[in-house]
Structure formats: C-alpha cells, structure tokens
C-alpha cells in the first residue's frame with residue numbers, strides 16, 4: 001500500500017521561555033533568610049522589580065498561582081517617587097520575618113518602587129502579634145483568635161501607619177497575605193479596619209505521596225517531598241508549597257500517603273522528614289505524618305501492635321519523643337486502619353478508639369494531634385445481600401464510640417458516606433458525634449471528578465455540604481460575608497456541617513478542615529490551571545465557610561488572570577457551571593459516578609460498580625435502578641440522619657431528585673420532581689452535559705488576547721479534550737441504559753448518530769475490527785486496531801452535501817505507545833497528530849477514547865476521507881469513528 005512515514009510531523013507543545021524574573025523571585029520566596037535587614041529587602045525588591053520589567057510580561061507558567069503580584073496598571077500606582085519603607089516591630093520570629101519579606105515582595109511586585117508614594121499606604125507599617133507592642137492603639141472590633149488578624153490605620157509614634165496585628169505570629173502572616181490580596185484585586189484599602197478570625201483551628205491539607213515519589217491519586221507529576229525512597233535533596237518546591245498554603249491560612253500538612261509505609265518512622269529516616277518540616281516552618285505550616293498501626297511490630301521489633309499492650313504504648317511514646325526532638329512543632333499522626341486492606345485494631349479485637357488513644361497519649365505531652373480517619377469499611381461486602389451497605393460503615397463504627405476518644409483525637413470524616421463521588425449526601429456521622437472532635441475531609445485532587453483533565457470547580461459542592469443543616473432546617477446558603485463575624489447567631493436548632501466540624505455546636509476543643517490535595521512537581525502544581533481554583537477555594541472556605549463559591553472564584557480569577565471584568569465574569573461563569581455539568585455526564589440522580597471504580601476511576605464503566613465487594617452498587621437492571629437505603633424496606637442508612645433529614649430521605653416523594661437513586665430503587669419510568677421520567681433524565685442530562693462543555697470551549701475562546709497565551713492555549717487544549725471525552729461519557733451511558741431499559745429517547749438522540757461513520761464499517765487496509773469491553777465504551781461496541789508496524793488505513797466516501805465541515809476523528813490514546821495519525825481528503829493531507837497524551841489507559845476503551853477535531857474542511861459528496869495510522873509500542877493506532885458536521889456560517 002506504500003503508506004508514508006509521516007515526515008515533518010510536529011509533536012508536543014511550542015517553545016518554552018526561561019523567565020529570569022520568575023525564577024529569581026521563586027528562589028527568594030522559597031528560603032526567606034533567617035534574618036532580613038530592611039536595606040537588603042529594599043535592594044532585593046528593587047532588583048527583582050527591574051528584572052521583572054525586562055522580561056516578557058505575559059509569560060505565565062502558573063507556578064506563582066494566585067501569588068503573582070503582577071504589576072498593577074500604572075494609573076493605580078501613582079507617581080514614580082521613591083521613599084523608604086519603615087517597618088515597626090517586625091522580625092523577632094521566623095514567621096514574622098517571613099511576613100515582612102512577603103509584604104515587601106508583594107508591594108514591590110504590584111506597585112513598583114513607588115508603592116508607598118502611591119497614596120495607598122502610609123509611610124509606616126507595623127506588624128505585631130498580640131502582646132508584642134506596648135504602643136498605645138485602638139482596640140480591634142472583636143477579639144483576635146490565635147490565627148486571626150486585624151488590619152487598621154492608626155497613629156504610630158505620632159504618624160499615620162498601617163497596623164497588621166495578629167493573634168499570634170501566623171495571624172500577622174495571614175494578615176499580610178490578606179492585605180496583598182486586596183491590593184492585587186484592586187480593593188480600596190485606604191480606610192481599612194477589619195478583623196478576620198478563622199472559622200476553625202484545624203485547616204490542614206493531606207498529600208498521598210509515597211516514598212518512591214509516586215502519588216496515590218495524584219495527577220500532576222511526582223512528589224515534591226519524596227524521590228526514590230528518600231526525602232528529596234532539594235526541597236525548593238516544598239517551601240513554595242508552604243507559601244501557597246500559608247497565603248490561604250492553612251496551618252498544617254500531612255506529607256505522606258495514608259496508606260502509610262512504616263519506613264517514615266524509622267530513626268534514620270526522621271532527620272530527613274525534619275528537613276521538610278524546616279521548609280514549612282517559616283510559613284507557619286506544621287508537618288504531620290501518616291502512620292501504619294503495625295509499626296511497633298514491623299519496624300519496632302515487638303511481636304504485637306495491639307494498642308492495649310503496654311510495650312506498644314511505650315513504643316509509640318518513645319517514637320513521639322524522638323520525633324519532637326527533631327521537629328518541635330510536629331503536628332501529629334494521621335491514621336487509616338481496618339480499611340481497604342490496611343491492618344488495624346480489629347486484628348486484636350480492639351476498637352478505633354483504642355488505637356487512636358494510644359497514639360494520642362504519646363503525642364499529648366507535645367501538643368500533637370491524632371487524625372483518625374472514619375473511612376473504615378469492609379471492601380468484601382456481599383453484593384447479593386440487600387441489607388449490605390458500605391455507606392453505613394462509618395456511622396455504625398464511630399457513633400458507637402462517641403465519648404471514648406481522647407481530647408487530642410480528631411475524627412476525620414469524608415464529606416459523603418462513600419468516597420468523594422461527583423454527588424453524595426452529606427455523611428450522617430457529622431451529627432453522630434457529640435463528644436469527639438471532627439474534621440471534614442474534602443478532596444481537591446479530582447480522583448472521581450475528572451482527574452484534572454476535566455474542568456470541575458468543586459466549591460459549589462463544598463458550599464452545599466458545609467451549609468447543610470443536619471437538623472433539617474432548609475436554609476438557603478448565606479451570602480458571602482467578610483470580614484467573618486465569629487459566633488454569628490444562627491437558628492438555635494441548626495446544626496450546619498460547618499459549625500459541627502468547627503466544634504462550635506458541642507463546644508469541642510478543636511476541629512475543622514482537611515483536604516487531600518496531591519500537588520506534584522508539575523510546574524503549575526495541579527496540572528489543569530483551573531484545578532488551582534479548587535485548592536484556593538478549599539483554603540478560603542476552611543478560613544471562612546460563609547464565603548460563596550462564586551465570590552471565591554472571582555477572587556481567584558482576579559489574582560490568577562487579572563482584573564479585566566470580562567475575564568472575571570467569563571471564568572467564574574464557566575467555573576460555577578462546571579460541577580453540575582460534570583455531574584450531568586457522569587453520575588445522574590445520585591448514582592454517584594459511573595466510572596471504572598475498580599480501575600482508573602476516570603472513564604465510564606457502569607458495571608464495574610456492580611456485583612463485587614466494593615459496595616458502590618447502583619443495582620441497575622432492566623426494570624429500574626438505585627439502592628434502597630430506606631429504613632422501611634432497605635439498608636436502613638437513611639435512619640442514621642437526624643429525624644427531619646431521615647424523614648426526608650426515607651420517602652421517594654421527599655428525596656431530592658439529585659439524590660433519588662442513592663436512597664431508592666425506582667423504575668426507569670418513575671416521574672421525578674422535575675416532571676421527567678428517570679430514563680428521559682438520563683438522556684437529557686447527558687446531552688446537556690456534553691453540550692455544556694462545548695459552550696465552555698466557545699466561552700473560553702472569547703478570552704483570547706485577554707489573558708496570556710500560555711495559559712489561554714493550555715486551558716483551550718484541555719477544554720477541547722474534555723468536550724470529546726464528555727461525548728464519550730454521554731454515548732456510553734445513554735447507549736447502555738437505552739439497551740438495558742429498552743425505552744427510547746423521546747428526542748431521538750440516544751443511539752442515533754446520522755453523521756457518524758464507524759471505523760469498522762470503512763474500507764480497511766491493515767486495520768482489523770476488535771470488540772471493545774465494556775461494549776458501551778466504543779461506538780457500536782467495536783473499534784479497529786492496526787497490527788502492521790508500517791501502518792494501516794481506513795477509508796470512506798463523504799455522503800453529505802458540499803459545504804464546509806467540522807471533522808471529528810475519535811481515536812484511542814493509550815499511555816503505552818505514541819501512534820501517529822493523519823487524515824487525507826482525496827489524497828490531500830488536512831491534519832496529522834501524535835497520540836502522545838498520558839491518559840490512565842493501557843488499552844482501547846473509555847479511558848483512552850480521545851477526539852481530534854479538524855475545523856473548516858471543504859467536502860463534497862463522494863470525496864474520499866482516509867485516516868492513516870502508524871502504531872507504536874503497545875498502542876495500535878486504534879480508531880473508533882469519524883463524524884462530520886456542516887459548520888455554521
């Protein structure tokens with residue numbers, strides 16, 4: 001056949017530019033000097049500023065995230081006159097030094113050398129923590145908690161000055177970041193008098209990093225902490241991460257996977273962990289470690305790890321003492337036990353309270369905390385048993401132990417009873433503990449929500465969770481308020497999740513927020529630029545859960561992409577729609593998610609949830625779908641809620657549509673509150689979802705030229721991919737339920753693709769048809785693969801009228817090869833590409849299915865379209881179909 005070898009193929013992205021400014025600024029940010037002198041700060045800041053001016057202003061890698069300190073427009077900076085900064089009181093602790101350094105860095109970056117001549121700030125700035133200054137000052141509007149701050153204009157030694165006062169050192173640092181954020185967002189700071197106190201003491205993040213450098217459910221490159229079984233020699237990124245965290249008021253980070261390797265606690269390893277703690281310390285971030293409960297036996301030489309054994313208790317105590325000698329501000333331990341194959345107290349017939357308390361007693365003298373995860377369940381459930389229910393596990397186990405935990409134990413509860421699904425009810429355990437501290441566990445890393453290849457802004461979901469009243473009072477989420485007024489009066493009977501986790505409802509000593517983040521070595525931390533909005537939103541909500549998702553997104557957009565109102569509106573509109581849009585094409589009416597739950601957790605795979613012990617069942621059959629979790633006829637899970645909520649979920653009539661199939665099994669013809677049948681909702685929501693992403697692409701394209709090309713193109717490329725993958729999801733789920741239910745789509749779309757030509761129906765040379773498993777993950781259940789290393793082709797003739805078309809080629813991009821493709825019309829090449837993405841797939845199917853869209857192709861009836869593919873490695877240039885659409889005028 002004489003297939004060409006595709007000469008001159010372009011692969012990969014364009015050129016990279018080295019930004020001296022960014023690199024230098026980064027280096028400075030990472031290791032604030034232990035002693036900073038004022039003059040050195042000024043010289044450094046000036047130098048940086050001039051270097052910055054000399055580089056291309058719009059080269060943006062995303063590494064600076066929301067701390068870009070981009071120069072504000074000249075009109076906002078006033079005249080270019082240089083004066084000297086006068087700091088009062090700063091710098092008598094590491095964190096205060098960091099605060100001072102950051103303030104200079106930010107002001108210089110945004111306002112230039114004239115920043116204090118800009119009229120925005122007085123000539124003096126005072127940074128001080130409670131009790132540090134003897135100067136006469138007004139009192140803050142309300143008392144400061146340890147991490148709280150007060151920013152106000154005052155007289156210091158007779159002259160105007162801006163005071164940033166913290167409850168403690170961290171409070172000062174958080175106040176500095178808050179001030180810089182306001183300036184970056186163009187807020188008026190001339191008459192600031194504002195107190196902010198965080199909503200909860202615990203505002204932590206978890207990383208699921210393994211010592212070999214991989215990250216469980218991490219989608220942005222290898223670990224910033226570990227490499228090859230060791231702590232990295234260069235911890236630059238760790239310091240930068242701590243700075244990002246501190247800018248949001250996050251005060252702790254657990255650095256290793258909860259599926260913990262006991263090695264972290266070995267005496268020769270701990271000094272290296274201490275280096276990471278050193279990198280955190282200037283930013284007020286405490287380090288903690290996940291521990292394996294069997295450690296006393298596996299690395300301690302004991303013959304047991306029974307938490308009630310005296311030698312085991314002594315081992316943990318000695319280990320804690322050893323750690324605190326190296327890391328005096330060590331945060332504590334996180335524990336996953338008796339879950340997903342991890343050992344735990346059940347090995348000795350003991351309870352989670354026994355296990356948590358032995359650790360807690362070892363840590364208590366040093367002020368350490370145990371985060372004991374409520375994510376404890378049996379993954380060998382009997383799927384044939386209609387009463388079996390994984391959702392019950394956390395409540396069944398931990399509610400019974402309420403009152404048995406030490407005061408420095410926090411029960412860390414995933415926000416839903418299953419596992420970070422696209423939609424779940426709130427975990428009933430939040431209202432099931434009155435005498436134990438709680439923290440909510442959220443997930444920034446998008447394990448079940450598109451793995452940072454799909455744009456999904458999660459803050460609207462978190463708003464719903466945090467604003468959920470466990471006592472059942474239906475209440476609209478509050479409007480954003482800032483500064484947050486602590487202890488705001490609420491309806492007495494309301495038990496909002498945000499108040500329960502903060503310990504306010506039952507006056508617990510501590511509690512709050514943990515999120516699994518999993519940043520990696522990728523330049524921009526989380527791969528998708530929009531994924532950083534989730535980290536930002538998490539931090540802002542942990543600080544102030546009354547903030548709305550939209551407001552937070554607007555803040556993030558201003559800091560990330562600038563203050564152009566069109567950009568702010570477009571970005572936040574896309575973000576605000578994105579969770580519902582994703583839910584629309586991946587997990588309808590409370591089925592949580594229909595992804596491959598025993599594999600990648602990424603593409604569609606409906607039956608992977610059924611008939612196995614993992615307990616994520618939908619119980620779909622030809623007549624109906626859903627888990628009956630009612631008390632009357634089901635697993636009884638609905639009864640774990642407080643009476644009003646339990647009553648709401650007990651009945652089909654009162655369960656909200658979006659959770660219906662989580663709580664009830666209904667026929668496909670059941671009519672929802674929306675007025676649609678369940679099956680028609682399946683079709684409509686999936687078409688809405690896929691169309692929604694197409695709209696995001698269109699909306700995003702209106703921003704070309706309004707933001708830097710790097711990030712514009714990066715997001716565009718990702719959105720176009722997402723649009724293709726949303727179509728894969730749409731078709732898989734619609735086709736599956738069309739076949740299962742036998743009920744057609746009233747609008748005739750499902751299973752009906754008039755513009756599509758299946759690859760297996762084309763004229764094939766070298767290509768062979770293959771069955772795809774599961775069948776719904778390829779159009780028509782089949783695809784073609786090229787088994788000839790020299791290449792193959794698939795050809796067909798255009799059936800439609802002569803016009804300009806958009807041509808979609810759906811192919812399979814595995815991560816075990818880089819096939820090449822090209823498309824020719826009447827022998828003339830119109831496009832070529834390499835399948836070199838890194839999707840979580842080693843075979844053709846829903847994870848690897850990818851779309852190439854070619855715009856503005858002139859076609860006439862009878863024209864020959866030929867796709868040529870050259871396989872590479874294990875990847876066989878798989879093709880699913882070609883679809884052509886006349887382009888709108």
Ligand code: GCV
Pocket residue numbers: 208216217257258259336340375419447
């Ligand atoms: C770290 C889910 C994830 C696991 C994770 C677990 C957990 O099951 O798929 O990768 O393990 O949750 O939260 O412990």
